[in-house]
Amino acid sequence: MKVYMKSGFILTVIAFIALSTSAVGQENTTDYWLNIGDNLARNGSYSESVKAYDKAIALDPKDPQALIMKGRALENLKLYNGSLKAYDKAIELDPKNAGIWVLKGRVLENLGSYNESLKVYDKVIELNPKDPGAWIMKARALENLDNYNESIKAYNKAIELDPKSAGIWIAKGRAFENLGSYNESLKAYDKAIELDPKDPGAWIMKGRALVNLDNYNESLKAYNKAIELDPKDPGAWIVKGRALENLGNYNESLKAYDKAIELDPKDPGAWIMKGRALESMDNYNESLKVYDKAIELDPKDPGAWVVKGRALENLGNYNESLKAYNKAIELDPKEADAWMGKGNVLKTLGRETEANGAFANVREG
Numbered sequence: 096m097k098v099y100m101k102s103g104f105i106l107t108v109i110a111f112i113a114l115s116t117s118a119v120g121q122e123n124t125t126d127y128w129l130n131i132g133d134n135l136a137r138n139g140s141y142s143e144s145v146k147a148y149d150k151a152i153a154l155d156p157k158d159p160q161a162l163i164m165k166g167r168a169l170e171n172l173k174l175y176n177g178s179l180k181a182y183d184k185a186i187e188l189d190p191k192n193a194g195i196w197v198l199k200g201r202v203l204e205n206l207g208s209y210n211e212s213l214k215v216y217d218k219v220i221e222l223n224p225k226d227p228g229a230w231i232m233k234a235r236a237l238e239n240l241d242n243y244n245e246s247i248k249a250y251n252k253a254i255e256l257d258p259k260s261a262g263i264w265i266a267k268g269r270a271f272e273n274l275g276s277y278n279e280s281l282k283a284y285d286k287a288i289e290l291d292p293k294d295p296g297a298w299i300m301k302g303r304a305l306v307n308l309d310n311y312n313e314s315l316k317a318y319n320k321a322i323e324l325d326p327k328d329p330g331a332w333i334v335k336g337r338a339l340e341n342l343g344n345y346n347e348s349l350k351a352y353d354k355a356i357e358l359d360p361k362d363p364g365a366w367i368m369k370g371r372a373l374e375s376m377d378n379y380n381e382s383l384k385v386y387d388k389a390i391e392l393d394p395k396d397p398g399a400w401v402v403k404g405r406a407l408e409n410l411g412n413y414n415e416s417l418k419a420y421n422k423a424i425e426l427d428p429k430e431a432d433a434w435m436g437k438g439n440v441l442k443t444l445g446r447e448t449e450a451n452g453a454f455a456n457v458r459e460g
């Protein structure tokens with residue numbers, strides 16, 4: 096019987112053997128251990144790749160490349176503090192390498208240290224002020240700090256350096272959205288579409304801006320264009336369904352959600368949206384079945400338990416509704432909709448004191 100093995104598996108085995116044997120001859124070089132580490136990393140063996148990079152570092156502690164690769168492997172292991180130390184050491188050896196500073200900034204973002212990542216991206220800009228990517232990263236860090244006005248300024252600088260990048264216009268539009276400047280965001284998305292009319296994502300973002308402006312008919316046109324460009328994107332079908340709901344066209348919205356589910360049956364969000372459309376049609380029994388499917392897919396989503404509770408409430412099944420709201424609260428004690436639903440049910444059941452306690456949690460949240 097012949098046994099066939101994938102080449103990646105064979106390379107990993109060879110790399111493991113190399114790690115467990117003494118380094119002699121060719122093995123006593125940094126390039127050798129860098130190659131071993133790279134092969135291991137390519138095959139997802141990040142812990143072992145770190146050991147290989149450590150051997151390369153031991154042979155040549157002043158080689159920043161081995162430290163960079165070690166940092167990336169540690170990132171893939173989500174060991175961000177260790178990754179940060181590796182990048183800091185690499186920067187110490189090669190302080191004018193903007194790429195290492197970028198990697199450091201990314202790790203700081205993953206650690207939630209957005210102020211520190213902003214300082215790092217400013218350093219990247221100092222080293223390479225004409226790189227639009229550096230300005231984009233600065234803008235993103237500013238967005239993480241909810242400083243949207245300054246992020247827009249950074250996006251404007253990136254656009255000045257690369258005016259034909261549709262992606263930067265989309266990012267700028269998103270920042271305007273976060274400021275509630277929907278007309279400005281719409282202009283940005285239109286510019287992105289002008290630059291790349293075949294990007295379905297730009298059409299989806301335009302549709303979203305139009306929804307925020309309560310222009311549901313035009314948003315539907317934008318979503319239809321996105322679907323024309325990429326009919327297999329379940330997300331486009333979901334936002335189309337929402338636009339149809341906003342227009343009161345629940346039967347058509349249901350069809351859109353069904354299409355999204357057909358494309359991605361394991362997305363609980365699509366099932367929840369379908370359930371909401373069924374509720375709008377007063378079809379609570381069917382919506383309940385759909386919400387149960389969403390919970391089956393993601394039992395730890397408090398939102399799914401909230402909508403299940405609401406469906407049960409509408410069916411007059413108050414005790415079961417209360418259980419669903421309590422489950423949502425167990426999963427997220429700050430879920431205001433769950434406390435509100437629980438309060439309403441308790442009030443309906445004549446349990447006024449308990450109801451007032453639930454409503455108090457809504458106010459506190």
